Amino acid sequence: MLEVQNATKRFGGLVAVNQASLKVAAGSITGLIGPNGAGKTTLFTLISGFEKPTEGRVLFEGQDISHDEPHVRARRGIARTFQIVQPFAGLSVLENIAVGAHLRHAKRRDAMARAEEVGRRVGLGPELDKSASSLTVAGRKRLELARALATEPKLLLLDEVLAGLNPSEIRDIIPVIRTIRDEGTTILMIEHVMQAVMNLCEQVYVLAQGRIIAEGPPADVCDDAKVIEAYLGAGAAERLKREKVHA
Amino acid sequence: MTFRDIVPIAVVIALLAFVPAFVTANTVLNFLVFTLIIALAAQGWNILGGFGGQFSFGHAAFFGTGAYAAALLQVRFGMNPWVAFVIGAVAGAAVGWMIGYLSFRSGLRGSYFALVTLAFAEVLRILANAATFTGGAAGVLIKLDVRPDNFQFESRGAFFWIALALVGAVLVLTRWIERSRFGAQLVAVRENEAAAKALGVDTLRVKLGAITASGAVTAAAGGLYAQYFLYVDANIAYGTWISVEAILAPIVGGLGTVFGPLVGAVALHGLGEITKLAAGSVPGIDLMVFGGLLVAAVAFAPQGILGLLRRPGQSKGAARHA
Numbered sequence: 001m002l003e004v005q006n007a008t009k010r011f012g013g014l015v016a017v018n019q020a021s022l023k024v025a026a027g028s029i030t031g032l033i034g035p036n037g038a039g040k041t042t043l044f045t046l047i048s049g050f051e052k053p054t055e056g057r058v059l060f061e062g063q064d065i066s067h068d069e070p071h072v073r074a075r076r077g078i079a080r081t082f083q084i085v086q087p088f089a090g091l092s093v094l095e096n097i098a099v100g101a102h103l104r105h106a107k108r109r110d111a112m113a114r115a116e117e118v119g120r121r122v123g124l125g126p127e128l129d130k131s132a133s134s135l136t137v138a139g140r141k142r143l144e145l146a147r148a149l150a151t152e153p154k155l156l157l158l159d160e161v162l163a164g165l166n167p168s169e170i171r172d173i174i175p176v177i178r179t180i181r182d183e184g185t186t187i188l189m190i191e192h193v194m195q196a197v198m199n200l201c202e203q204v205y206v207l208a209q210g211r212i213i214a215e216g217p218p219a220d221v222c223d224d225a226k227v228i229e230a231y232l233g234a235g236a237a238e239r240l241k242r243e244k245v246h247a
Numbered sequence: 248m249t250f251r252d253i254v255p256i257a258v259v260i261a262l263l264a265f266v267p268a269f270v271t272a273n274t275v276l277n278f279l280v281f282t283l284i285i286a287l288a289a290q291g292w293n294i295l296g297g298f299g300g301q302f303s304f305g306h307a308a309f310f311g312t313g314a315y316a317a318a319l320l321q322v323r324f325g326m327n328p329w330v331a332f333v334i335g336a337v338a339g340a341a342v343g344w345m346i347g348y349l350s351f352r353s354g355l356r357g358s359y360f361a362l363v364t365l366a367f368a369e370v371l372r373i374l375a376n377a378a379t380f381t382g383g384a385a386g387v388l389i390k391l392d393v394r395p396d397n398f399q400f401e402s403r404g405a406f407f408w409i410a411l412a413l414v415g416a417v418l419v420l421t422r423w424i425e426r427s428r429f430g431a432q433l434v435a436v437r438e439n440e441a442a443a444k445a446l447g448v449d450t451l452r453v454k455l456g457a458i459t460a461s462g463a464v465t466a467a468a469g470g471l472y473a474q475y476f477l478y479v480d481a482n483i484a485y486g487t488w489i490s491v492e493a494i495l496a497p498i499v500g501g502l503g504t505v506f507g508p509l510v511g512a513v514a515l516h517g518l519g520e521i522t523k524l525a526a527g528s529v530p531g532i533d534l535m536v537f538g539g540l541l542v543a544a545v546a547f548a549p550q551g552i553l554g555l556l557r558r559p560g561q562s563k564g565a566a567r568h569a
Contacts, residue, residue, distance in 0.1 A: 048445065074447030082445070088438035099435040102428045103447035108248075111428065151447055 001026040001186050002155055007046050007056035016042040018210035029187045031201035035231050039210040040190045041083055044159055048080040049073040077154035081144035081161055087132040094128040096143055100150030115150055122146045122176055138169045158189040162196050174199055248426040260415040267404035276403040282516045283410035284468050289496035289508035290417045291465030297503035299457040300437025305364030306465050306493040308371050309339040311484035313466025314473040318387040328398035332470040339466020340459045347458035351451055372485030386480025398474050406475055417464050421505045433457055499544045501551030510552050
């Protein structure tokens with residue numbers, strides 16, 4: 001469904017994403033993990049269109065969308081959430097979601113009805129009439145999710161929707177994400193919460209210093225020496241193995 | 248938009264329409280017509296600034312274009328004033344689109360956008376002041392020829408009704424914006440442009456739509472001004488005063504609300520007039536009240552007079568939804 005081919009993004013002298021390639025199969029939940037500063041969010045901005053790749057291409061359903069504006073990509077069916085939540089603070093929760101719903105529904109009444117439905121689905125039912133600025137962190141993350149979902153996307157890009165949530169909130173939201181996939185939306189997610197990645201993803205890509213260093217099912221990737229070193233530093237994989245043997 | 252959305256507007260306009268039946272003093276009617284013209288200009292600003300969050304400091308560019316178009320088309324080309332008035336509004340829309348295209352396409356926002364609009368208005372003022380076509384510093388005088396088909400009336404009441412009808416029409420337009428997809432997207436742009444883009448909002452198109460409508464409405468106010476006072480010069484038409492008036496009324500009345508600009512214009516000018524009467528001949532006293540009211544509004548009623556009238560504790564968003 002989505003294919004990134006050798007994407008490179010330079011900001012001046014800094015290479016944020018370096019020759020990264022990945023594929024997301026239709027109907028899957030694919031994870032994108034990596035240490036802080038690896039370039040995960042930059043890769044997301046290339047896919048969602050907020051930045052254009054310096055080199056390489058982004059294909060969506062076989063078409064080259066590398067130079068489409070974000071709103072064009074949204075119309076094609078790509079929705080993203082923001083790692084740093086971006087609510088329309090002056091509006092109510094329902095109105096926030098309705099902006100997303102308006103993408104496919106021109107009439108106010110239809111958009112509102114759709115927004116209400118999506119809001120309830122992600123568990124924002126009781127909050128719909130409250131101001132978006134009054135939501136808790138968990139509420140705002142759900143709002144990000146609801147707004148993106150309201151655009152009825154084919155591909156949903158989730159940028160750390162679980163970060164900052166406590167364990168019980170994470171437990172609540174994981175089934176929501178799984179249901180979204182089961183209802184036919186393909187998901188690509190950046191996530192640090194490994195519990196969620198192990199639970200949800202079929203395929204995981206690991207990004208470190210702008211490069212994809214590993215890919216595969218989550219369990220395999222976690223055992224990969226390169227991945228462990230990317231997180232814990234050179235030689236860490238060796239040391240861990242030794243300690244395991246001694247223990 | 249439903250029938251229920253229009254009812255409050257219809258009631259307010261209907262009540263105001265009776266005013267000339269009770270008030271016959273020319274000075275009072277004069278003041279009322281002037282206030283409605285300001286309200287109209289402010290309604291234009293409110294579409295772009297209040298709903299779209301794009302603060303223009305140069306709405307004089309539109310007001311002046313409407314005023315000059317109305318005056319010059321009839322004086323220089325003998326056009327019917329009604330037609331000239333409509334063309335003036337269209338010209339305002341065109342100027343709006345052009346300024347919008349130039350500044351929004353280059354991503355100008357916030358204070359940079361404000362400065363560019365101010366610069367456009369000032370350039371137009373200087374040009375109008377210098378060119379012979381526009382009558383230079385002497386301005387343009389529209390010949391007195393009182394005939395209704397000539398957009399000139401015996402009574403000031405007639406002008407009052409025309410101004411009121413225009414204000415009413417823009418109230419309906421604003422209500423429609425508030426209830427439409429375009430309005431939802433415009434407000435989304437105001438609140439958070441990046442998030443709006445991610446949700447499929449073509450932010451450039453939405454902002455261009457807003458500034459075009461805004462330009463047309465404020466230009467209509469300019470055309471009405473020219474037709475009422477039968478005189479236009481650069482400092483009136485393109486002067487900073489009208490840019491400031493167009494900003495102040497919505498801020499005092501309630502930014503991004505349907506009735507805000509009208510309420511604000513009436514409050515500001517009403518209070519100014521009353522002080523002038525009460526304080527007698529102290530020059531500039533009304534301007535001091537003006538300033539005082541603005542400070543009070545910003546400090547104690549950041550959501551304007553209409554914001555004060557809402558039930559306390561109720562959020563802006565929730566109130567609009569209810």
